Amino acid sequence: xxxxxxxxSDNHENYVIALSQVISKAxxxxxxxxxxxxxxxxxxxxxxxxxxxxxxxxxxDFDTYFKVEYADFAAYLRKRHLFSRENTxxxxxxxxxxxxxxxxxxxxxxxxEGVGETLLMKLLGPEGKG
Numbered sequence: 001x002x003x004x005x006x007x008x009s010d011n012h013e014n015y016v017i018a019l020s021q022v023i024s025k026a027x028x029x030x031x032x033x034x035x036x037x038x039x040x041x042x043x044x045x046x047x048x049x050x051x052x053x054x055x056x057x058x059x060x061d062f063d064t065y066f067k068v069e070y071a072d073f074a075a076y077l078r079k080r081h082l083f084s085r086e087n088t089x090x091x092x093x094x095x096x097x098x099x100x101x102x103x104x105x106x107x108x109x110x111x112x113e114g115v116g117e118t119l120l121m122k123l124l125g126p127e128g129k130g
Contacts, residue, residue: 001094002120005087015104015120016087018059018094022052023124031123047123051104059101 001018023031028048034040062076070076073095077088081103094101 001090002124003087003090005083016058016083016091016101017051017055017104017120017124018091018098018101019124020097021099025052028123031125044123051102055102055104057100058103059095059098 001016003016003018005014005016025045025048029036029041029044032040032044034044036042036045058077058081059073062070062073066076066080070079072092074085074088074092077083077091078085083091091101
């Protein structure tokens with residue numbers, strides 16, 4: 001699942017990405033169809049690092065630190081990350097079957113207006129749909 005979310009603290013478009021498994025950097029580059037030593041390859045590598053190395057794994061964050069503080073995952077999302085009720089309900093439904101749920105704050109302007117979501121769906125494969 002890839003969900004576009006806005007939080008009220010910065011009013012920017014970000015993504016919540018739920019996956020049943022982590023995708024390797026090599027597989028990510030292969031899906032992008034780029035050579036590692038090219039400009040596009042370096043750009044895709046930075047996207048991968050932003051997703052899997054710099055993003056907050058909100059599922060792990062909740063399970064490790066906040067499970068005792070919040071009644072459930074949805075409450076954690078609403079109160080800690082300021083997501084709307086609609087967004088939290090959608091994200092919470094993915095919780096049981098997800099190995100990882102990332103809160104990805106996009107850092108490239110070409111991710112605006114749905115382009116980023118389309119790109120992420122391609123790079124993350126069938127799990128990105130939904």
